[in-house]
Amino acid sequence: MDDENTVFIGSKETMNYVMATMEQFNRGSDEIVIKARGRAISKAVDVAEITKNRFLETAEIIDIITDTEELEDEGGGTTNVSSIEITMENKK
């Protein structure tokens, strides 16, 4: 799956990412992946839940996976951060 079907969750308001997710589905994507790291993980779950409950009733969460990523910190060392990938499918 390429980045065209992916929504990366950052520091903006939740509804920005709900809209981005809806745009992907409206462009005809059957599957989109919502990705987040660290504290944005909670927001990623909000985005998926709000999208399917309030905007697109034919959409479902079909897979959720988590992982641990190593990020380089400022001192040249590494920090572990959790990540999540939520796959949604529009079962229209």
Added chain:
Amino acid sequence: MDDENTVFIGSKETMNYVMATMEQFNRGSDEIVIKARGRAISKAVDVAEITKNRFLETAEIIDIITDTEELEDEGGGTTNVSSIEITMENKK
């Protein structure tokens, strides 16, 4: 599954919940469920990832589900909050 096999994520430090998860496994549980709501969802993912990566290599995440719960707010209305349940199994 009863509450004995469940770890509820709250406002304490992440490692408290990792230890609580390890205690459940050490008592002989094959499966435990980590539950969280709202902002604590990110911490729940951290707890699962740290437990399997650093403390119990035979443990795996076997299921992750999300939901939306209605909570009563102070004014007597309701607020929606996302929730997560991460099921881990010790494949020892």
